[in-house]
Amino acid sequence: MRFAIIVFPGSNCDRDCAHVLGEVLGQDVRFVFHKEPVLPPTDCVVLPGGFSYGDYLRAGAIARFSPILADVVRFAEAGGLVLGICNGFQVLLEAGLLPGAMLPNESGRFVCREVFLRVENADTALTRGCKAGQVLRIPVAHAEGRYHAPPETLDEMRRAGQVLFRYVDGRGRARDSANPNGAVDHIAGVMNRQGNCFGMMPHPERASERVLGSEDGRLLFESLIRTSRRG
Amino acid sequence: MAKQTKDLALAQGLTEEEWDRITASLRREPTEAEVAVFAAMWNEHVSYKSSRTYLRQLPTRGPRVLVGPGENAGVVDLGGGLAACFKMESHNHPSTIEPFQGAATGIGGILRDIFTMGARPIANLDSLRFGSPTHARTPYLVSGVVSGIAHYGNCMGVPTVGGELVFDPTYDQNCLVNVFTLGVVRADRIFYGRASVPGSVVVYVGSATGRDGIHGASMASAAFDEDASRKRPTVQVGDPFAEKCLLEACLEMMDRGLILGIQDMGAAGLTCSTFEMAARGGTGMRVDLSRVPLRAAGMTPAEVLLSESQERMLLVTSPGGVQAVLGVLAAWDLCGEAIGEVTDTGRMEMTFEGETVVDLPVALLTDEAPVHERPWAVPADLEERWTLPAPPPRREVWESFLDLLDDPSFRSAAPVFEQYDHMVQVGTVVHPGEADAAVLRLLDAPPRGLAVVSDGNGAMTWLDPATGAFNIVAEAVLNLACVGARPLGLTDCLNFGNPERPDVMWEFREAVRGLAEACTAFGTPVTGGNVSFYNETAGRSIFPTPVVGVVGLVEDVGKVVRAGFARAGDVVVLLGPTDARLDGSLYLRRRTGEVRGRPLRADPDLHRAVCDLLVSSIESGLLHSAHDLSEGGLLFALAECVVLSPGGLGAGLDLSFAAEDPEALLFGEAPSRAVVTLSPDDLPTLEAASRERGVPFLPLGLVGGPMLRADPFVSVPVETLVARHRAPLPGL
Numbered sequence: 001m002r003f004a005i006i007v008f009p010g011s012n013c014d015r016d017c018a019h020v021l022g023e024v025l026g027q028d029v030r031f032v033f034h035k036e037p038v039l040p041p042t043d044c045v046v047l048p049g050g051f052s053y054g055d056y057l058r059a060g061a062i063a064r065f066s067p068i069l070a071d072v073v074r075f076a077e078a079g080g081l082v083l084g085i086c087n088g089f090q091v092l093l094e095a096g097l098l099p100g101a102m103l104p105n106e107s108g109r110f111v112c113r114e115v116f117l118r119v120e121n122a123d124t125a126l127t128r129g130c131k132a133g134q135v136l137r138i139p140v141a142h143a144e145g146r147y148h149a150p151p152e153t154l155d156e157m158r159r160a161g162q163v164l165f166r167y168v169d170g171r172g173r174a175r176d177s178a179n180p181n182g183a184v185d186h187i188a189g190v191m192n193r194q195g196n197c198f199g200m201m202p203h204p205e206r207a208s209e210r211v212l213g214s215e216d217g218r219l220l221f222e223s224l225i226r227t228s229r230r231g
Numbered sequence: 232m233a234k235q236t237k238d239l240a241l242a243q244g245l246t247e248e249e250w251d252r253i254t255a256s257l258r259r260e261p262t263e264a265e266v267a268v269f270a271a272m273w274n275e276h277v278s279y280k281s282s283r284t285y286l287r288q289l290p291t292r293g294p295r296v297l298v299g300p301g302e303n304a305g306v307v308d309l310g311g312g313l314a315a316c317f318k319m320e321s322h323n324h325p326s327t328i329e330p331f332q333g334a335a336t337g338i339g340g341i342l343r344d345i346f347t348m349g350a351r352p353i354a355n356l357d358s359l360r361f362g363s364p365t366h367a368r369t370p371y372l373v374s375g376v377v378s379g380i381a382h383y384g385n386c387m388g389v390p391t392v393g394g395e396l397v398f399d400p401t402y403d404q405n406c407l408v409n410v411f412t413l414g415v416v417r418a419d420r421i422f423y424g425r426a427s428v429p430g431s432v433v434v435y436v437g438s439a440t441g442r443d444g445i446h447g448a449s450m451a452s453a454a455f456d457e458d459a460s461r462k463r464p465t466v467q468v469g470d471p472f473a474e475k476c477l478l479e480a481c482l483e484m485m486d487r488g489l490i491l492g493i494q495d496m497g498a499a500g501l502t503c504s505t506f507e508m509a510a511r512g513g514t515g516m517r518v519d520l521s522r523v524p525l526r527a528a529g530m531t532p533a534e535v536l537l538s539e540s541q542e543r544m545l546l547v548t549s550p551g552g553v554q555a556v557l558g559v560l561a562a563w564d565l566c567g568e569a570i571g572e573v574t575d576t577g578r579m580e581m582t583f584e585g586e587t588v589v590d591l592p593v594a595l596l597t598d599e600a601p602v603h604e605r606p607w608a609v610p611a612d613l614e615e616r617w618t619l620p621a622p623p624p625r626r627e628v629w630e631s632f633l634d635l636l637d638d639p640s641f642r643s644a645a646p647v648f649e650q651y652d653h654m655v656q657v658g659t660v661v662h663p664g665e666a667d668a669a670v671l672r673l674l675d676a677p678p679r680g681l682a683v684v685s686d687g688n689g690a691m692t693w694l695d696p697a698t699g700a701f702n703i704v705a706e707a708v709l710n711l712a713c714v715g716a717r718p719l720g721l722t723d724c725l726n727f728g729n730p731e732r733p734d735v736m737w738e739f740r741e742a743v744r745g746l747a748e749a750c751t752a753f754g755t756p757v758t759g760g761n762v763s764f765y766n767e768t769a770g771r772s773i774f775p776t777p778v779v780g781v782v783g784l785v786e787d788v789g790k791v792v793r794a795g796f797a798r799a800g801d802v803v804v805l806l807g808p809t810d811a812r813l814d815g816s817l818y819l820r821r822r823t824g825e826v827r828g829r830p831l832r833a834d835p836d837l838h839r840a841v842c843d844l845l846v847s848s849i850e851s852g853l854l855h856s857a858h859d860l861s862e863g864g865l866l867f868a869l870a871e872c873v874v875l876s877p878g879g880l881g882a883g884l885d886l887s888f889a890a891e892d893p894e895a896l897l898f899g900e901a902p903s904r905a906v907v908t909l910s911p912d913d914l915p916t917l918e919a920a921s922r923e924r925g926v927p928f929l930p931l932g933l934v935g936g937p938m939l940r941a942d943p944f945v946s947v948p949v950e951t952l953v954a955r956h957r958a959p960l961p962g963l
Contacts, residue, residue, distance in 0.1 A: 009472070009475070009476050009479075009563060009564065010386065010472050010475050010476070012386075012387070012388025012475065012655055013388070013655060015656070016655065016656060016657045019657055019674065020657070023674075033562075035562070049655075050388060051385070051386040051388075051471070051472060051475070053472065054386060054470070054471065054472025054473075054475075055386070055472075056472065109378070109381075109649075109650050110381050110385055110649075110650050110651075110652070111649055111650070112385075112648070112649055112650070112651060112652045112653055112654060113649050139654050141385075141652045141654060141655065143385075203654070205657060206654050206655075206657055208657075209657075211660055211672060211678075211788055211789060212654075212657060212659070212660065
């Protein structure tokens, strides 16, 4: 499967994603610099974590005006697979490809730690390798990760199965104490209504090898690869 | 006019003697810009004038050393075409004045030192020392420094994986922020801060120059008066986003073979980088200061030369490479400007708006900079320091134990490490606080990895500087051994008081001697570091506090063990001597409020044997956990093994060997000791291996249960230990 990883100035998980997709999973990976006008032929676009444009103004707010973004939007609207991780999720929100917005963490601080995620919808291109209700152990690392959306949008998203992951405790229960940033309804990841564009705050690329303590993140990348084979 | 220039020189910290030397050498008055250059290059922070003669004692060579001191960072060979590049630096004065930006720009500076060598930074450590937790300014400093490090390091995408967090009243008015960065570089593609080829082009790279940080280096070379906050404008403001772009642009230019030499602009900015690059290359330079990109109007040549604006580099490229260099910089939206050329004159010639403002022999400012043989004297109170205070009234062991657990050093630093991205770059195998050292895997050379640790002990070093310094190297090497790593090399930050005081100079001499002896004994060549003098406020010197950062090689990161008990049913074994002393111990400090006694010096043969036993036992998969005994002694270390165990495993132990002198044997401190756990079936193998190496071996009991039972002295529920471990730290 062909993956295009977008490199913004300030991206810092681009190489991590390339390592997992390329070295660990043996896929075809290309970096695409943000100043490129068009995407190369690809099956999935990954917007990696980091501090695009230093996160000045607001996380993801400037990256959304990068030249490549227009083509990413076109690719997504044509049904192409797009995954935004952490800062990439913030960019997708700013670009209007995903519903909702991101606020600074409730603590006011950057938080880096392992969290537990419950898979809320296992019938998507990103999660079909998981079981519904399965608990994944994947780390977060962000200062602006408090997902927010107005109540009516949330209702719609819940009905349409657009909530992909919630922060839970080790036993799978959604609890304030298990929510690292104060996200509304403990939401850690969402998708668009069409089911081809995904955003998540946790970093699956940091949990894809046994030596790093968890392989749960790999299930998500493998789901994408399986989806592409079926297509 | 002459009087004015001289006054200017004295005001900028040059001495009468130095002024005389300048005028004698030049046979004329220096210009205003030249005065600035002399003041910057001859100050303590840049010239090491008080320390240079002593630093020559440090062993800097070894079979693996590719680059030793004198460059931007040291490099050691890892085999297989890879090398590790690392350095530690202090940012004490700026952090004391303005903790957030002070610490942030400290990270920015040390990262530049690493990537100028051609290495991609893969990990940071921060050794932080603050005043008493109850001192009014401590929470402000802790919170500012930690968030400054997080701000810069996180944005750069370099994981902060460990360090130290120490509280002691000696740092009440002068915190220590020592930052360490490790990078990985191809051994055949190391870059140097040298301008070697006459005719090549000098290019200014990075952010534009402003008035920030002028006289920063001289601020770090003087003691603070009461109103240090007035110096706040000399602290620079960091822009980690600019530096992240600079990092990627530099590595790209290096990949494309565009760079002949490169140096970051740190202390004393453009002055230091031009002079040092020319000095190392044995060349000269002609520079047009009017071409330097500026962000403030009306800057004088002296201001341009002294600015410490962050995120700037000086590089040398061939005349044919200039266009390509500017192209890469433009792609990353960075400034780039050819400002001069390398000459063969040995002189630094600088013009500003067509007028010559600097024309100096390079060597006079660098290799021939003044060296001070500062007077030293044994401190008058040394005997007193070595005398133990009157024994405190008897107290039950359990009472003392619980009191010790109230010390901030027992508390979890998780509230600090969670603010740092410690996992970016997918290399962090051992997370902060889990083990005696952090472990990063080498993505290009699996299953190998690097272990890194930093250690210092101000109180012990104050009691006996040579022994204290010797022991911190020993401890760092033991920390590495506890994760299964063998040492490769060492970098240091030597944090001391005012070198104009003979007793401080004696402490420095002694500490460097101890450091040199330890580095020779434990095979850790010194590849670089820095000296920070004048750490005092209102006349009080800090404890002499050398801090070392040591890098070790792990053959298989899959075999690394952590500090906490790992499995119920394992046997707990004490490796190393059971003997220990209360001298300088945490116990004695808490009990009496006094730092007194004479610390034991590590026996090199025994210490090496213990480390070797640990590494080979970990490599063969024998051990399930390992933790060194350091501050706090045996019981303290056992309590740490409990709170660091997954799920809170207690233990049932028999410590009756300590009945003779419980305080000394349970709370005393001594080098060369570790607590390990392993399966009972493997006990005979470990015993045989210990005997073979002459390492004392004492099984203490078994892991498991809801209590830490140390018969016949204490029995404490695991929850009590966990609660103390989780108690909040000031400012967090």
